[in-house]
Amino acid sequence: GAVVSQHPSRVICKSGTSVKIECRSLDFQATTMFWYRQFPKQSLMLMATSNEGSKATYEQGVEKDKFLINHASLTLSTLTVTSAHPEDSSFYICSASQKREGNSPLHFGNGTRLTVT
Amino acid sequence: KNQVEQSPQSLIILEGKNCTLQCNYTVSPFSNLRWYKQDTGRGPVSLTIMTFSENTKSNGRYTATLDADTKQSSLHITASQLSDSASYICVVSLLFSGGYNKLIFGAGTRLAVHP
Numbered sequence: 443g444a445v446v447s448q449h450p451s452r453v454i455c456k457s458g459t460s461v462k463i464e465c466r467s468l469d470f471q472a473t474t475m476f477w478y479r480q481f482p483k484q485s486l487m488l489m490a491t492s493n494e495g496s497k498a499t500y501e502q503g504v505e506k507d508k509f510l511i512n513h514a515s516l517t518l519s520t521l522t523v524t525s526a527h528p529e530d531s532s533f534y535i536c537s538a539s540q541k542r543e544g545n546s547p548l549h550f551g552n553g554t555r556l557t558v559t
Numbered sequence: 560k561n562q563v564e565q566s567p568q569s570l571i572i573l574e575g576k577n578c579t580l581q582c583n584y585t586v587s588p589f590s591n592l593r594w595y596k597q598d599t600g601r602g603p604v605s606l607t608i609m610t611f612s613e614n615t616k617s618n619g620r621y622t623a624t625l626d627a628d629t630k631q632s633s634l635h636i637t638a639s640q641l642s643d644s645a646s647y648i649c650v651v652s653l654l655f656s657g658g659y660n661k662l663i664f665g666a667g668t669r670l671a672v673h674p
Contacts, residue, residue, distance in 0.1 A: 485648055486603070486664050553600065553602050
């Protein structure tokens with residue numbers, strides 16, 4: 443089955459530094475990748491939609507200058523949390539789809555636990 | 560407003576018992592409805608995907624139903640196992656023009672299966 447690899451699985455960083463999270467589709471080409479944030483005991487909240495070769499579309503309330511998304515190729519998207527603060531501590535998850543439309547399966551990575559001290 | 564509501568918020572059952580989780584939605588126009596299982600600290604894993612024309616779909620001990628008229632779905636788990644302990648998330652896909660979908664996530668039901 444389709445596999446999405448997310449790295450790192452855990453990261454601890456100091457306040458003010460930047461952290462990059464990678465999301466790779468291992469055995470398929472992902473035209474669209476999605477980035478989510480999840481707080482404890484809450485469901486996933488979509489942050490942005492990333493299409494290969496174009497700028498990411500951010501959800502309302504998500505700062506595009508703080509959460510930089512680069513969909514460099516059909517198999518790789520990165521999320522960079524810039525100037526991280528303790529309130530950015532969360533579980534970040536990516537997902538990938540082979541097609542933009544219809545009932546395409548959505549494959550999730552295993553998430554990245556970010557802790558900002 | 561496009562919303563997905565799940566109930567109950569949490570549930571505890573004994574191993575071997577059956578349970579049913581509910582999902583009500585107000586998403587329109589509807590494209591499809593998905594159920595995911597999410598283990599703690601992991602990404603969600605797909606259980607079923609149903610379009611409006613499908614009433615039921617099974618995946619092993621998991622059976623999802625969909626009533627597009629009443630905009631309700633359920634996920635039935637048969638003969639529960641300890642490994643079924645997880646959050647179950649209902650996700651409804653909103654269909655935009657051009658075939659693009661936007662996913663609306665429910666808050667999930669946290670299931671705990673006890674021995």
